[in-house]
Amino acid sequence: MAQEQIDSKEISRRDLLQGGLRNLCLLGVGGAAGLLIGRSRAQATVWQIDPYTCISCGNCASYCVMEESAVKCVHAFAMCGYCDLCTGFLEPEPDAINKGAENELCPTGAIKREFVEDPYYQYTIDEKLCNGCGKCVKGCNAFGNGSLFLQVRHDRCLNCNQCSIAAACPSQSFRRVPADQPYIIKEAYHAG
Amino acid sequence: MTHLRSKSTLTVVLLAGLICAAVAQQRFPPPDFGPDYQMPETTTPPPQAIWYDLTDLAVLVTALVVASYLTLKNRNRNYIFLLMVFSLVYFGFWRQGCVCPIGAIQNITLALFDSSYSIPLVALAFFVLPLAFTLFFGRGFCAAVCPLGAIQDVVLLHPLRVPLWLQQALGLLAYVYLAAAVLFAATGSAFIICEYDPFVSFFRLSGGINMLVLGGSLLLIGIFVGRPYCRFLCPYGVLLRLMSRLSKWRGTITPRQCVQCRLCEDTCPFGAIDIPTPQTPDAVRTPDRVRLAALLMLLPIIMLFGGFLVSHLSTPFSRMHADVRLAERIYLEETGQVEDTVDESDAFRATGNPPEMLYQQARSIHDQFIRGGWILGAFLGLVVVGKLIRLSVFRRQSDYQAHRAYCLACGRCFASCPVHLQTLKDKEVITTIKQ
Numbered sequence: 001m002a003q004e005q006i007d008s009k010e011i012s013r014r015d016l017l018q019g020g021l022r023n024l025c026l027l028g029v030g031g032a033a034g035l036l037i038g039r040s041r042a043q044a045t046v047w048q049i050d051p052y053t054c055i056s057c058g059n060c061a062s063y064c065v066m067e068e069s070a071v072k073c074v075h076a077f078a079m080c081g082y083c084d085l086c087t088g089f090l091e092p093e094p095d096a097i098n099k100g101a102e103n104e105l106c107p108t109g110a111i112k113r114e115f116v117e118d119p120y121y122q123y124t125i126d127e128k129l130c131n132g133c134g135k136c137v138k139g140c141n142a143f144g145n146g147s148l149f150l151q152v153r154h155d156r157c158l159n160c161n162q163c164s165i166a167a168a169c170p171s172q173s174f175r176r177v178p179a180d181q182p183y184i185i186k187e188a189y190h191a192g
Numbered sequence: 193m194t195h196l197r198s199k200s201t202l203t204v205v206l207l208a209g210l211i212c213a214a215v216a217q218q219r220f221p222p223p224d225f226g227p228d229y230q231m232p233e234t235t236t237p238p239p240q241a242i243w244y245d246l247t248d249l250a251v252l253v254t255a256l257v258v259a260s261y262l263t264l265k266n267r268n269r270n271y272i273f274l275l276m277v278f279s280l281v282y283f284g285f286w287r288q289g290c291v292c293p294i295g296a297i298q299n300i301t302l303a304l305f306d307s308s309y310s311i312p313l314v315a316l317a318f319f320v321l322p323l324a325f326t327l328f329f330g331r332g333f334c335a336a337v338c339p340l341g342a343i344q345d346v347v348l349l350h351p352l353r354v355p356l357w358l359q360q361a362l363g364l365l366a367y368v369y370l371a372a373a374v375l376f377a378a379t380g381s382a383f384i385i386c387e388y389d390p391f392v393s394f395f396r397l398s399g400g401i402n403m404l405v406l407g408g409s410l411l412l413i414g415i416f417v418g419r420p421y422c423r424f425l426c427p428y429g430v431l432l433r434l435m436s437r438l439s440k441w442r443g444t445i446t447p448r449q450c451v452q453c454r455l456c457e458d459t460c461p462f463g464a465i466d467i468p469t470p471q472t473p474d475a476v477r478t479p480d481r482v483r484l485a486a487l488l489m490l491l492p493i494i495m496l497f498g499g500f501l502v503s504h505l506s507t508p509f510s511r512m513h514a515d516v517r518l519a520e521r522i523y524l525e526e527t528g529q530v531e532d533t534v535d536e537s538d539a540f541r542a543t544g545n546p547p548e549m550l551y552q553q554a555r556s557i558h559d560q561f562i563r564g565g566w567i568l569g570a571f572l573g574l575v576v577v578g579k580l581i582r583l584s585v586f587r588r589q590s591d592y593q594a595h596r597a598y599c600l601a602c603g604r605c606f607a608s609c610p611v612h613l614q615t616l617k618d619k620e621v622i623t624t625i626k627q
Binding site: 018019021022025026029030032033035036037039043044045046053055057065066067074075076077078079080081082083116117120122124143144145153154155157158159160161162164167170171172176179182183185 | 534
């Protein structure tokens, strides 16, 4: 160490080589960074589910790194038919069309059914109870308007570099979306 | 390029299909309730604000600056330990281990190979900053900033010495890990560094049983073997070692002249202290020269062999890509080799895309794996031969020194050095005299 200090005025061959390589490395790292900054749209991204390709397989409930999944069911009310016989709310062959737990499809009872006017009912999701299993989504898509769908809730999502649900998604519906448009909300397409 | 174009065609077809599907799905026209009815809103809680990311970045820079100061100037292991614990709490348990420079390798790779992927600037900064700091100040990042290093450092209670040959051999694993991570990220298959992050389940206090077992066993080994992940697996460590070799300043065992007292010899749990070389007559070193010449001649052959080997693993490797798995499954179903369907194939059929398009995409991904396999196999061959060459080159050394690349700048050796202790005493005396 001290030897180096004494000789420090003379630049040895090794020092010169190292200095050159160091500058080369800096240039390389800086160049790559510059290239990527140029390409980057300078925008953070977040994970989101494309509700149009989601097949509500149920993986969202179990593959999230969090104990309680960041994916929850959301409701596009403008698309909802407010059906009395809601196939998102009720079991396929219910004993009766009411709020009885034995008739409900949702395993956690997270869907609230409220009377609006005959014969229409309004369905709202209690997010605290929803576990993102997508059973209601499947039911609603199969026989209803498809107004129930799954979305990553960004107040819960940790935004992992590699989303574990995305890695397990059979329909490849997870993708990175710009952070300023973090949701893909289903919209009604009126034919006429 | 064709691969990208086919992707965009796929998107157009998908979108067209979606619109039709959405029109068809409107089975029950929404009722009109009149003005009294208040339709509930679909809530959209926003993601973390950008200042959150910027705070992480500011903490990273501050921690790197402080770590550099502590390892080069202050030279007090206790402060380094404190900073390390802070990083463990902040980047580990509070920020839950994401985003980290190790994983950012994959974001960088994906951004370089897939122009449609826009890399978050925070990931870019997390990748670049520790490398740049290491290039000037040594591996202060490993010592006190990286939460993965910190969690292993706190469990290191009874360090054992790993034999040199084993340490050198295990060190090659990190290159394999790096090469695999780059290959899978470049082809858009998977982020394996994130999927197999051993400690993230501890930071999040939840996780799959496999990851808990992997992380737990690494921590158990880490009680006896200093930082096994950092030394033998960390893919970012490969880059940091390279930068550290070239670093302008770095932590040293002694602040001044080494007195060869050998007191530091056993203080390093990471096997990173080089001892003075024995005086060897030149005649003894002749076999080394022969070996060096042989290795240089073998280099191209080993590189070719590596490329050949890895490129022939392209078929199993390419199955890491979801499209390839899907194409194989669809092929089995189309040719009647399996009767039932799975979620993946159902989802594919729902899109209405022709299987041929999928097959073509899978083939193009497979080709990428063949090309990537050649490159990475040759790289691994180069690494192995490079390591052997380095072992054959004799370098005279007269003092006890921290290894340029392997030293993690943890500062455990500082207190063992009598010259360092004397310096501290001198400083004390000077301050008392001044007072």
